[in-house]
Structures are given as structure tokens and as C-alpha cells.
Amino acid sequence: xxxxxxxxxxxxxxxxxxxxxxxxxxxxxxxxxxxxxxxxxxxxxxxxxxxxxxxxxxxxxxxxxxxxxxxxxxxxxxxxxxxxxxxxxxxxxxxxxxxxxxxxxxxxxxxxxxxxxxxxxxxxxxxxxxxxxxxxxxxxxxxxxxxxxxxxxxxxxxxxxxxxxxxxxxxxxxxxxxxxxxxxxxxxxxxxxxxxxxxxxxxxxxxxxxxxxxxxxxxxxxxxxxxxxxxxxxxxxxxxxxxxxxxxxx
Amino acid sequence: xxxxxxxxxxxxxxxxxxxxxxxxxxxxxxxxxxxxxxxxxxxxxxxxxxxxxxxxxxxxxxxxxxxxxxxxxxxxxxxxxxxxxxxxxxxxxxxxxxxxxxxxxxxxxxxxxxxxxxxxxxxxxxxxxxxxxxxxxxxxxxxxxxxxxxxxxxxxxxxxxxxxxxxxxxxxxxxxxxxxxxxxxxxxxxxxxxxxxxxxxxxxxxxxxxxxxxxxxxxxxxxxxxxxxxxxxxxxxxxxxxxxxxxxxxxxxxxxxxxxxxxxxxxxxxxxxxxxxxxxxxxxxxxxxxxxxxxxxxxxxxxxxxxxxxxxxxxxxxxxxxxxxxxxxxxxxxxxxxxxxxxxxxxxxxxxxxxxxxxxxxxxxxxxxxxxxxxxxxxxxxxxxxxxxxxxxxxxxxxxxxxxxxxxxxxxxxxxxxxxxxxxxxxxxxxxxxxxxxxxxxxxxxxxxxxx
Numbered sequence: 001x002x003x004x005x006x007x008x009x010x011x012x013x014x015x016x017x018x019x020x021x022x023x024x025x026x027x028x029x030x031x032x033x034x035x036x037x038x039x040x041x042x043x044x045x046x047x048x049x050x051x052x053x054x055x056x057x058x059x060x061x062x063x064x065x066x067x068x069x070x071x072x073x074x075x076x077x078x079x080x081x082x083x084x085x086x087x088x089x090x091x092x093x094x095x096x097x098x099x100x101x102x103x104x105x106x107x108x109x110x111x112x113x114x115x116x117x118x119x120x121x122x123x124x125x126x127x128x129x130x131x132x133x134x135x136x137x138x139x140x141x142x143x144x145x146x147x148x149x150x151x152x153x154x155x156x157x158x159x160x161x162x163x164x165x166x167x168x169x170x171x172x173x174x175x176x177x178x179x180x181x182x183x184x185x186x187x188x189x190x191x192x193x194x195x196x197x198x199x200x201x202x203x204x205x206x207x208x209x210x211x212x213x214x215x216x217x218x219x220x221x222x223x224x225x226x227x228x229x230x231x232x233x234x235x236x237x238x239x240x241x242x243x244x245x246x247x248x249x250x
Numbered sequence: 251x252x253x254x255x256x257x258x259x260x261x262x263x264x265x266x267x268x269x270x271x272x273x274x275x276x277x278x279x280x281x282x283x284x285x286x287x288x289x290x291x292x293x294x295x296x297x298x299x300x301x302x303x304x305x306x307x308x309x310x311x312x313x314x315x316x317x318x319x320x321x322x323x324x325x326x327x328x329x330x331x332x333x334x335x336x337x338x339x340x341x342x343x344x345x346x347x348x349x350x351x352x353x354x355x356x357x358x359x360x361x362x363x364x365x366x367x368x369x370x371x372x373x374x375x376x377x378x379x380x381x382x383x384x385x386x387x388x389x390x391x392x393x394x395x396x397x398x399x400x401x402x403x404x405x406x407x408x409x410x411x412x413x414x415x416x417x418x419x420x421x422x423x424x425x426x427x428x429x430x431x432x433x434x435x436x437x438x439x440x441x442x443x444x445x446x447x448x449x450x451x452x453x454x455x456x457x458x459x460x461x462x463x464x465x466x467x468x469x470x471x472x473x474x475x476x477x478x479x480x481x482x483x484x485x486x487x488x489x490x491x492x493x494x495x496x497x498x499x500x501x502x503x504x505x506x507x508x509x510x511x512x513x514x515x516x517x518x519x520x521x522x523x524x525x526x527x528x529x530x531x532x533x534x535x536x537x538x539x540x541x542x543x544x545x546x547x548x549x550x551x552x553x554x555x556x557x558x559x560x561x562x563x564x565x566x567x568x569x570x571x572x573x574x575x576x577x578x579x580x581x582x583x584x585x586x587x588x589x590x591x592x593x594x595x596x597x598x599x600x601x602x603x604x605x606x607x608x609x610x611x612x613x614x615x616x617x618x619x620x621x622x623x624x625x626x627x628x629x630x631x632x633x634x635x636x637x638x639x640x641x642x643x644x645x646x647x648x649x650x651x652x653x654x655x656x657x658x659x660x661x662x663x664x665x666x667x668x669x670x671x672x673x674x675x676x677x678x679x680x681x682x683x684x685x686x687x688x689x690x691x692x693x694x695x696x697x698x699x700x701x702x
Contacts, residue, residue: 048642052634076644088639092657101653102643109644141657142639158643 001026001063001197002047002166008057008222009046016042018222019058024166027194031208031233032201034219035241040201041085043219044170048082049075062166076102077109079165079196083155083172090142095154098142099124099161106162127160131187149180156187167191168199173207185210205237218244253306254291254393258284261400264317271319272403273372279384283399292393302577302609303519303548305394308491313433313463315401316346326350326425338670339421339451340365346426347434348404360414368405368437378409382441386469386497386523394493398435398467405437408450412443412473419449419479419668426456426464426490438468442476444501449479449668456486464492472504474528479507479667483675486515488543495521500560502528507667510537510549511675513682517546524553526560526588536665537566540655540682541574541606548577555584555591558618564595567662569655569683570606577609580625586617595625600658602632602651652683 002024009017016039024030034040046053047060049072060067062078070078090098103123104114115123124138131153143151152172159167169188173181188198188211200211208230216232217224218241226232226244236244261268261284269277292309293300326343327350342365343350349367364371372379387395406422424436442448456462464486472478484492492515500506512518524533539547553562562582570576582593599608612625632654640650656679663679666672 048638050638050642052638071647072638072641073644073646076642082642084639084642088633088635090633090636090639090654090657092660093653097653098640098643098645101645101649102640105644105646105649162643 003061004058005060006058007043007046007055007060009042009053009055011042011053015056016053016222017046020219020222020224022217022224024197024199026165026197028215029192029198029200029211029213030215030217031213032199032217032219032224033203033233033236036203038219039222040219041170044082044168044199044201047075047168048072048080073105074109076162076164077106081159081162081164081167083152083159083167083169085171085174087143087146087151087155089144089146091144093142095138095140095142096124099158102158103161123161127157130160130190131156132183133157148175149177152176152180152184153187156184156191160187160191163191164196166197166199168201170201171203172200173202173204181207182210205233208233220244220248253310254287256312257309257397257400258288260315267317268401268403271317273369273379275372275376275379275383276369276402279388280400282388283384283396286391287393287396287400290391290393290396299550299579300519302575303517303546305493305519308463308493308517311431311461311463313431313461314428315433315435316348317401317403319348319403322346322427324427325353326423327353327355339419341421341423342366342406344406344422344424344436346428346432347402347436349406350425360410360416362411363414363416364407364409365420366407368407368439369403371407371409371439375409378441382469382471383439384469386471386499386525387467387495390495390497390523392495392521394465395467395495398437398465398495401435401465402437402467403435405439407439407441408448409441410443410446410448413445415446416448419451419671421451421453424452424454424464426454426462426486427458428460428462429458431461433463433465436464436466438466440468440470440478440480442472442478444473445475446473447477449481451481451483451668451671453483454486454490454492456490459487459489462486462490464490464494466492466494468494468496470496470498470506472498472500472506474501475503476501477505480509481507481666481668481671482510484510484512484515484518485678488514488516488545490515491517493519496523498522498524498533500524500526500528500531500533503530504528505532507534507665508536509662509666511662512537512539512541512547513678515545515547519548520550522549522551524551524562526555526557529557529559532561533563534665535562535564536662538659538662538679539566539568539570539576540659540679541568541576542571543574544572545574546576547574550579552581553583553593555582555588555593555618558587558589558591560588561592562594565662565665566597567659568599568608569602569659570599570608571602573603573605575607577611578627579611579613581613582615582623582625584614584616584618584621584623588618589620591618591621591623593621593623597627598658599627599629600632600655601629602655656680656683
């Protein structure tokens with residue numbers, strides 16, 4: 001589904017990713033871990049098409065298509081979803097209008113007519129329940145005045161609405177208390193299927209107690225330096241990242 | 251001075267004709283205005299208040315003036331359709347600068363209220379007209395206002411005698427129709443005596459593809475304890491230029507809303523003057539500008555807190571796109587002794603492209619001690635983070651821009667106290683941003699035979 005080969009990327013001329021390789025197949029859940037500044041968020045931003053980052057080398061194919069050649073909206077239409085570490089507040093744009101615009105552009109890309117008002121409301125209601133998102137929040141401006149936990153739940157709600165093939169969740173666990181973490185993780189698990197894939201980017205093991213990835217990757221200084229099974233996450237939790245640095249001869 | 255000379259020469263030649271087709275009170279005020287016009291001319295761009303609008307270029311072309319009041323063979327009531335539900339208004343037309351008095355549909359207006367031709371009003375109520383006509387405008391040392399007084403032959407009057415309440419909003423459509431380039435000198439006079447209520451919506455519509463130059467003066471007098479809403483919607487052609495001066499004089503405990511929305515125009519300069527003459531009065535002044543292409547909109551506002559315990563609240567928002575160039579200047583004067591004044595001003599602007607230009611100049615002059623005043627002005631761009639967030643959800647760049655621009659400007663609509671109008675404007679503004687608005691569909695004027 002996703003194939004990243006030798007990806008190099010920079011921001012403001014500073015190279016952050018220095019040759020990332022990663023393959024993700026349908027039905028898989030991958031976790032990318034690593035210390036601060038390793039390039040985890042840069043990787044997710046580059047995959048989603050944030051124009052602030054520049055790709056200097058390498059390629060990314062998504063279901064056989066050149067992902068890097070697509071504008072962010074087309075990546076979304078093709079089935080890529082980024083759950084933001086810091087969801088953006090958009091005063092004056094209601095969640096309803098925001099979601100309707102997003103859903104309808106997806107439908108247009110798939111040659112479908114715009115969704116009817118009643119179907120849309122039904123869909124909103126149904127998907128809200130996935131993350132127990134209050135109806136009041138749906139009527140407010142996008143993320144405006146939402147608590148940290150509500151913002152993250154809102155990300156998963158949007159994911160549920162758009163039904164992506166590949167979800168990249170960037171530090172979705174940061175700033176969440178234990179209840180919110182449970183709700184968000186359960187939401188992600190409910191949306192999992194054999195046809196879609198998830199990349200979870202996180203600092204800590206605790207999210208991985210809920211969302212159980214089969215593949216763990218350690219990103220360090222812009223490269224994936226170690227990959228393994230779930231036991232790798234436990235080892236990182238126990239021993240930190242220093243032993244990996246030692247293995248690398250630092 | 252040559253630009254002005256074509257107008258002063260015209261007046262000297264056509265004085266008899268102008269007077270013949272007007273009313274005594276209007277004619278009586280021309281001489282002083284003419285003397286002023288000759289003396290001061292039109293302000294140049296070196297004058298700070300007009301630094302961003304080239305009046306000389308606007309008035310230079312050779313426009314035709316319909317001084318002989320040749321009747322335009324059109325019945326606006328027949329070609330006009332207002333297809334927005336729930337906006338039920340008493341509708342009147344100025345065709346160019348003449349009041350359209352034929353075949354006005356029968357309607358129940360409140361007794362004693364006058365809505366109609368300025369010329370007729372001046373003849374029917376000479377004492378009232380004499381008391382109010384040109385009393386605010388005449389004090390203004392501005393060549394554009396003087397020129398209007400020199401040439402104005404007719405216009406629209408809303409007169410509400412004391413104690414009367416108009417439930418239904420009045421709507422005045424300024425219908426511009428001409429085969430050749432034309433200048434109109436339009437005059438609006440609003441007189442609300444004490445304990446009255448009224449709402450007036452003024453819409454500008456230009457049809458045909460001629461170049462129009464509008465020179466408008468509106469004088470508004472609001473008596474004690476009266477409520478008045480004044481909404482002005484500019485939805486002209488891009489070949490229509492406009493200079494407008496609106497004077498509002500408020501007595502004690504009056505409450506006034508002035509709202510101006512510029513959607514489509516060529517070059518526009520609006521001057522708005524608010525003067526508080528009695529304590530406890532409130533004014534809510536707001537404006538929205540959506541400009542793209544080569545549009546220019548320049549709003550100049552002046553609020554004079556001459557007495558204590560008055561409240562003014564001012565909000566102007568601009569979305570400037572493409573090569574459009576816009577300006578805002580907001581002056582608030584709190585005079586000595588005007589204690590307990592509350593005056594708030596905010597001007598927020600969005601420059602959506604690198605070539606869009608916005609000039610803003612807030613000015614507070616405060617000579618009283620015990621006041622609450624604030625002002626703020628910002629010029630910004632579309633939020634790049636918000637853009638990426640929306641696009642990452644599959645909202646196209648164009649649609650994301652549109653949603654953000656709409657969100658930015660829409661809080662001006664909250665200043666509108668007429669619900670159906672607010673709803674209609676929401677729709678119009680969205681269409682405007684989508685570029686689907688060639689004419690205001692909300693109250694579109696169709697020439698006969700025009701397909702809808």
C-alpha cells in the first residue's frame with residue numbers, strides 16, 4: 001500500500017529526514033517511535049503534503065501512485081489521513097461546514113453526487129459515537145475552544161467520517177488523560193480493518209497498550225535505525241533510547 | 251482645477267435648467283455650494299484624508315448628466331424581482347438620480363410618514379425640508395459634497411413624524427440605467443423625529459455596461475429615543491465609481507446602526523460622519539469589503555463624541571484579493587466634557603494575495619478624562635496552518651481559501667439587526683466569494699427580455 005524509499009526532506013533548508021525506508025501493507029499497524037527531534041512529525045507532515053517541507057530525494061508510492069506529486073487534498077481523496085499532533089483551530093468555520101465540504105470533495109473525486117442533508121446528519125451522528133464526541137462540539141467552529149482531549153477525539157471523528165486507507169496518527173496520545181486515551185484508542189481500533197493500515201507515531205509505550213502494532217520502528221536522526229515486533233516497544237520503554245545510540249556507535 | 255472647471259462651467263450654463271426641474275429649497279442651497287466648490291475644488295491625493303483615492307481621475311471623464319430630467323422608459327417594478335423569501339420590504343426606486351413615482355404599488359404606510367421624492371417633499375413640506383436639507387452636508391468643506399448640492403435635483407426622503415413606528419423595512423433600490431456614460435448626483439434625506447423607529451436598506455444596482463459615476467450625499471437626522479437602521483449594499487458593475495458622504499446626527503438616547511457592504515464596484519470612496527448631539531445615544535457602525543480584480547474601496551469614518559454618555563462601536567473588515575487596493579481611516583473624536591464616553595473601533599483585514607494592498611489608519615483624539623476607548627487594526631494573510639489542515643481533509647485549496655475568507659468577514663453580519671437581511675447577505679457573500687455573483691440575485695434587476 002505505502003512504499004517509502006530513501007526519503008530525504010528538509011524545512012527551511014535544514015535536512016530532517018535523511019533516507020527513510022518503510023513499507024506498509026493493508027491490514028497492518030505500524031508504530032514509529034524515537035526520541036525528540038528524530039523527524040517523526042516531519043515524516044507524517046511530508047506524507048500528508050505539508051507545503052512547509054521540501055522533499056529533496058527519494059520516492060513515496062501509495063497504491064502504486066506517486067504520492068509526492070499530489071497536492072494535500074488529493075492525498076486525502078486517495079485515502080491518506082493525518083491525525084495532527086496539534087489540531088488547528090479555525091474560528092468562524094463550523095465543524096458541520098468543514099466536514100460537509102471535506103466529505104463532498106471526497107465524493108466528487110469518486111464521481112458521486114454531494115451527500116444529502118439528512119444522510120450527512122445521520123453520518124455525523126453515527127461517527128460521533130465512535131469517539132463519544134458531544135453534539136455541541138459538532139456545532140462549534142473547528143477545534144475552537146475544544147480541550148486537548150476533545151481536539152484529539154475530533155481528529156479520530158474526522159478519520160471515521162473520511163474512512164481513510166492509511167491513517168497516520170501523529171502523537172495522538174500527547175496531552176491525553178487515561179480516559180481520553182482509552183476513548184481515542186478504542187476509536188482507532190473500531191476503524192481498523194483488513195483493508196486499511198495505520199501508522200502510529202508516538203513517544204511512549206502507553207498508547208501501544210491499546211493500539212497493538214505488529215511492527216515497531218525506531219526513527220533516529222532522520223533514519224529508521226531499528227525495526228522489530230511488539231517486544232521492541234517494551235524494550236524501549238524499559239531501557240530508553242540510549243542503548244540504540246550505543247548500538248549505532250555513538 | 252480643470253477637472254472641477256468642467257462642472258462649474260456646466261453649472262453656469264445649465265443653472266436655469268437645473269432649477270427648473272427641481273424644488274425651491276434645493277435651488278436655494280446651490281449658490282453657496284457653488285462658491286465653495288469653486289474655492290476648494292476637489293481634494294487631491296496629497297490631502298491626507300484622500301491619500302488613497304484619486305478623485306481627480308474619478309471626476310475627470312466627460313460624463314453625461316440628466317439635468318433636463320429626460321424620463322427613462324423603464325418600470326423598475328416590472329423588471330425587478332426580489333426572490334429571497336422573508337425579506338418583505340416597502341420598495342422604492344431611484345432611477346439614476348430621479349425618484350420613480352409612477353405606478354408605485356398600493357401599500358399601507360403609517361399615517362404621516364413620507365417616503366418618496368425629495369423634490370416633492372421639498373414642495374409639500376417646505377418648512378421641514380428647510381430645517382434639515384443640507385444642514386449637515388453644508389458644513390462640510392468638501393468639494394464632492396458641494397458638487398452634489400450644486401447638481402442635486404431630486405432624491406429620496408424618509409420622514410417619520412414623532413411617535414410613529416415603521417414595522418416594515420423600507421428598501422430603496424438605486425437603479426442605474428444608461429446607454430452612455432453617466433454621472434448621478436443622488437441625495438438621500440432621512441428625518442426621524444422623537445420616539446420613532448425605522449429601517450432603511452439601500453441597494454445599488456447598475457445595469458448596462460456604461461461607465462457610471464455616482465456622487466451621493468445622505469443626511470440622516472435621528473430624534474430623541476428613536477431607533478434607526480441604515481444598511482447600504484453596493485453591488486454595482488466594475489465600471490461604476492462612487493463617492494458617497496453619509497452624515498448622521500443623533501439626539502439623546504437614540505440608537506442607530508449604520509452598515510455598509512461593498513461587494514462589487516470599480517472605485518468607491520465612502521465618507522461616514524456620525525455626530526452625537528444628545529446624551530445616552532448609541533451608534534453601531536460597521537462595514538465589510540470584498541474586493542478583487544482591480545477594485546478599490548476606501549472607507550473614511552469620523553465619529554464625533556460631542557456630549558457625555560454616548561456609546562460608539564465600530565467594526566470594519568476587508569478581504570482584499572488579486573490586485574485590489576483598499577483603505578480604511580477611522581477617526582474618533584472625544585471632545586472636552588464628553589465624559590463617560592465609550593468608543594470602540596476595530597479594523598481587521600485580510601490580504602489574500604501578495605499584490606493586494608490595504609492601508610489602515612485608526613485615529614483617536616481624546617480630550618475628556620473619564621472615557622473608555624479602544625482601537626485595533628490588523629492586516630494579515632490566510633493562516634497557512636489552517637489551510638494545510640483543511641486541505642489534508644480533502645478540502646481543495648480554492649474551497650479552503652473561500653471558507654477562511656468567509657469565516658473572517660462574517661462577524662460583521664452580526665452587527666445587522668434585520669434577520670432576513672442577514673440571511674440574505676450570508677448567501678450573497680458566499681456567492682460573491684465563489685465568483686458566482688454577477689448581479690445581486692437577492693434583489694436582482696433584470697432588463698426586459700433578459701433571461702433569468
